[in-house]
Structures are given as structure tokens and as C-alpha cells.
Amino acid sequence: MKYCLILFIGVLFSQEHYEDLDFICDYDGDGKRNDCELFQQFGDNSWSTKDYRGAVDQYFTMLLCKCINKNNARVYKDLGLSYEKLGLLDSTVWSFEQGLNLDKNNKDLLWNAARILTKLNKNGDKNNLETLYYYFDRLLELEPEDVSILEKYSEVYKNNEQYEEQINILDQWLKIDPNSKRAINSKKNAYANLGMDETEVDKERWEKEPSNLEYGISYVESLMKNENFDKSIEVSEELILLHPEDKRLLKLISESYVKNLDDKKAVKYLEKLIKVDFDNVNVMIDLSTAYMNLYEFNKSYSWANKAINTNKMTGKAFFQRAEVLVQAVDYYRSDELDFCDRLIYDLAREDYQAAYDNGQLNAKIYKNNLKELVTTVGDWFLLGEDFKELSPNSSKCKEQIKSEDYYGFIDRNVARKE
Template structure:
């Protein structure tokens, strides 16, 4: 191979010395042949390096890269050489050699994102914190610039803009065509992963230095870029704890910065619920309702919070509003019936519990059973249950059985208890109901709102 290259060089020199006898086209042809042969040499060594690297033969890999550099391939094939050469030296534990390769590459490609990434990784291994931060900050700044191009460029952009984006993404020479080609999506995906990785490394950098305030700022920027990354919240929570702050402040601060953001507010409310802070929940909900007065999730949360502080009337107002704007009203009918039971308005409690039965759901039957039980507990004399008391308990027992039949197995225990202790027995019918009648409606004044009958069972 050496003799062939020497022969080629001699031929080129000879032809140049005889240039007076050659046309321009002939001279250009000779130049092209020389360049083509040099490219082949470069590609041969690069191919050998890649094969060795793939097979974890890192010394053979860097040997091939060094030969390629000596053959003059460094400038033209810098993207294919220096980051992988640096990585291979790192794998060999030759960190000084890795640093040499990376710096040589950065002199040629100072804005290469992958090379900056390797440089930051190497600086971390060498405990060179200033260098590590320098490379990461530069990478972050460049990625923000690339993101700006990416936001403004698409399939229909002009050739010049697409070409600028391709170069910024680090696409190689043979892939640069100013068209939204088949390589674009792959490079864009890699770029997005690279941005995530930059934020991750900066987060680790500040965490390693125990500079938690700066860590939180980076995490905020990272969240703005990728709000779906679950790692961010975990890292930020730890940073807050390390600063002696309550992690709930994460969601509070985020919402405070953007008070019209309903999602941020709801996330904060969830955390407040975990902390049992109904008054604060009410404050947040009221603020959110200024921006979206019919937001169902916010209204549900403020209603629950009002109940937690025994503001039943205010909760009723919210539930009545929900009934007016929501298609799914059953849950609200149930909640309203419970509130009226607590307020002692048994007529409305029964009325709303019966409205919920339009769903024929186990929850609706179970709820009406609890309404009947609540009324009976308020009205009954437990030293001597009346026929009316037992009739109301029997209505509850019937509803509990309906709920069990619709899948609420948890209601069976309560139904069995009522059956054993409180519902009517044969002697109750004998003593309190005229012979021949098999229906009974509660007659005590306390049960005047109940229009339902029970049917005499077979005893």
C-alpha cells in the first residue's frame, strides 16, 4: 500500500511539472484521483477502527484512528474520529490520551455536541469540576440554539433553513442536502435525548457539589423542556429536603409562577390533600375558579374541602352548581343527600338519594340504605324499637341487599347485622298491623317524609 501511495504522489508531482502539456480538465482529473484514493485510505482505517471498537478492542481501535490522523483524515472525518477515539481511550483508562484526542477534536469542531458530551464525562472522571461545568454549559447553550432552529424549521421550510438545521444537528457531509431526508428524524430524536442528558448531567453536577439552589434552577429548566420526565420531580423533592424545605413547595412555587395554569393548581391541590390542608385547598380553588369558573375537578375539590371544615352550606352550593353543569350527576346527588342527612333535612336527603337511583347502581342503593339508617338512628328509641323503626331499618336492609346483588360485597356484613337485630319479625306484624294486611308504611311522625312501604316477608 505504501509503494502504491508513493507512486501516486510521484505521478501527481510529475504531472504538475508537465502542466504546460496538460489541459485544466486533465489536471483536475489527476487531483480528483488523488483525493479519491486518499478517501479510500481514510475509510479503510475508520472501518477498521469501528470494527475494533464494536468488538471492545479499544487499543486496536485507537491505533487505527491514529494512523487515520497521520494519513491526513482528521479534518475531513473529524466527526467520525475524535469522540470515538476519546471514548476508546477512556475505556482503556488512558485519560490523558483521551483528553488529548478530545481537545484536538474540539479545535476542529468547537461546537460538536457529542464531543462536548465526552469532554464533560472525562472532566468528571478526572475531578475537573470547572472543566466539567464549562463543557456542559456550552453544550446547553448550543442545544438551546439548535432548539430554536428546530422550532422554526419543518418539512416545508426552504433548502437553506433545512441545511442550517442539518449542520446544527451534526449530520455528516454525505447527509447534508437541504432536504428533509430519511436521516432527519433519527438525528432529531438523538438531539432531544442529548438535551435531556445535558440537564441530567448538570443536575448531577450541582448535586455533587451540594449546591441545591442551582440544582433546583436546572431542574426547573429541565421541567420546562420535558415536563413528562418523572425523574425531575424526584430529584427536586430530594433537593428541597436537602435545603430543609417542604417538598410541597415544589408544586406551590410552580403554580405561583403561573396562577392561571389549572393543571399546576390541581397538582398543588393534590399535595395539599395529602397534607390535610383544607383551608389552603379552598384558597387555591377560589383562585383557579377566577380563570375557569366551571372546572369540574376544581369544584369537586373545593366542595370536599368545605365538607372537611364543616361548611356544609357552602359545599351544597358547589354541588348544586356541579349538578347544573355536569352530565354525570349521580355522584353529586349522593353527596348532596349525605349533606342533607347531616343537616337533619331528611326529606331532601331522601329526595336526592332517590334521584341517584336513576343509575340503578350499587353505590346509589348503598347510599339510600345509609340515609334510612341515619334517619332511624336519629328517630328510634333503642330501648324499645317501634314497628316504624323496624320498617325503616328493613328498607335499609332491602337496599343493602340490592347493593350486594349489584356487586358491592362489602355491604353484606351490614345487611346481615340489620337482619339479625333490627328488621321486622313475625311478632311485629302480629302486634302492629291489622290482620290480612301485608304492607306497612312508617307511621311515626319522625318518619313522615318516607312514603315507601315494606312487604311482609314469609316467616
């Protein structure tokens, strides 16, 4: 059925029988074939009322009556769009192509021809790829900085698994809009499909402008995503010289050091970060964790306390303080738990309970794990009647039970158990 209506009418009304068209082209019967404006009006009215078959009839009549020239090639667009509404995509393409034969630089016709061929291509038609590419190239000649054209062109190459060609288009796009996330992500995906390292996309951008913070951060994030922490640290250290107080960069460099198991360097940048982001609870907890990993429990406990005192993310802050207490006991204890070690576990259980009460639901499991490790009524009985409560930093713990002041930083009391 392809082009059957077009071919039939074309044969029926060939040049030598053109006079037979009088009854069609002379609509008002005045003996002149000058009723093109009427046919245009009829076609437009049919379109506006969604009578697309009627619109096709009227616009095609204009074609038969030689109403169409370079100045009104848009009629071919209207005809094509009407065919599209009827689902006749082959005829749609034909219409646009006929219009382009009259006006090769008509952007509307080029765009619509590319659009329909793209739709056909997505449905599996690979026969018109070169024509489709030609239309996009022509559009770019007319509008070289129109990123919408580049985006559609990129999608066509992607759908046809022509990733190297897609990258060329994406590079043009990025020259116009270097910060386009869509273009950057598309280029990364194209690299991945070619088996190439996606971080190279961010690396290229940053190396062209090494002082550009946004490009640098994107590169560091890509490196961290690939777990290349040595390189992310190297790049971050270079960037931090130019942007010493940028919060995002300080966070990334500290995270890189943590992931690279270098908590000492992480603390250095976390301490700088908390100075410019002084009420950030996450940074306080990160500092507490880093100091805990360095076995500096006094500083770790202090940062956990500061996090609690902000009254933000309370559950997470209490959980962190409990973790510090547990790790301190594990580090300082002897083979046998003594009374002061067990006092620490009492305090840790309190903190886990507070964490649970403030939404940290997994804290309940941690609390229950300490059930057999806390002080008992018997422990307090053996301690004597003089102690109604006791702190791990008391002289009793420091001088009589522990040989050193391990828990001097903990200024909380545990009530006697009766």
C-alpha cells in the same frame, strides 16, 4: 493500564522518528502518506461489523498519521465510542477531550463527554465533577433551550445531592416548558430534600399567573395533599371567580370543604358541579353523603335514588342508600327501637344485599350487623292481620307509632313476615 496504548505508541513514534511511520501511514505503498480515507473506511467497516477493537486500531492509526484536524474531529468521537464498546471508559473520555481540543464547540463531542462522565459519576467517580459541569454549561451556551440537556444536568446535581444548584437548573427548564411534569416533580423533590415546603413550587407558578387554571389546580392539589384545607379553600374560591363552571375546580373546592368538615359549603359547590356534570354518579353520591352529614335525610335519600337510577356504579349507589337509611334511624330513634325504625332496617338490609350482588363485597358485613334489628314475625303478628305490607311513610307510622313524619321521604314497602 490507563492510556498505556496511547502513551506507548506516542513514545515509540515521536516527532524525530516520524519517518518510521511510513510503513503504517503509506498503506497502499505509493510513497505518499495520504491514505487517511482508507483508514477511515476501514474503521467504519469495523464498527459496522461490531469489530470494536479493529475500529480502535484504524481510528488510532488516523491519529498517528496526523489525519485528524478540525474538519474531521468526529474521528475522535468514533474512537471514543469504540473504546466505550470495549468498556474502556477512561480512554473514551480521553478521545472526546482530544476532539474538543480541536473543535471546542462540537456538540456531539460535548454531549458524549458529558454522557460518559455522568455514567462514571453514577458509579461513584467524583473526581471529574467540575469538568462534567463545564461540559453541560458549554452545551447550554450552544443550545440554551434544549430541555434534554437541562434534564440531564438536573439529574447530575440530584445524584450528587446538590439540590440548590439543581433547582437553578430546573428553573431554567421551567422557563422553557412551564408545564413539564418531570421538571415540576423534580423541583418538588429537591425542595423536600432541602427540608422546604413542596407546595411552594406550585405556589410560585400560580402567583406569577393567578389566572392560569392549570397552575391554580396544581397548587390546590398540593395544598390538599398537605392537608392545608383552609388555604386550598382560599385559593379555590379565588379561582372559581374566574372559572365558575370548571368541573375539576368545583370538585376540588367541594372536597376541600368536606375535608374541612364544612358540608354546608360543600353542598353549595356540589350542586353547581352536578349541573355541569349531570350524569356523574360520584357527584350524586357525594351530594347524598354531604346532605346525610347535615341530617337532611330526604335530600340525601333522593340523591342516592338518582344514583341508583343511572344504572352506573350500582353497588356503590345501593350501599349509599342503605347508609342513609341507617343514619336516619340513628338520628330519629328513641332509646327503644319501634316498629317503624325496624322497617327502615329491613329496607337497609335489602339495599346492602343489592350492593353486595352488584360487587360491593363489604356490604354483606353491614347487612349481617342489622340481623337483630329488623322486624320479626312476632312484630307483624302484634300489628294485626290488616297489613300485608307497610311503608315507613304510612299513616300508621306517621300518626300512631311516630309522633312526627320522620320517614315521609321513604316510599318503599316491607312485606309482612309470616
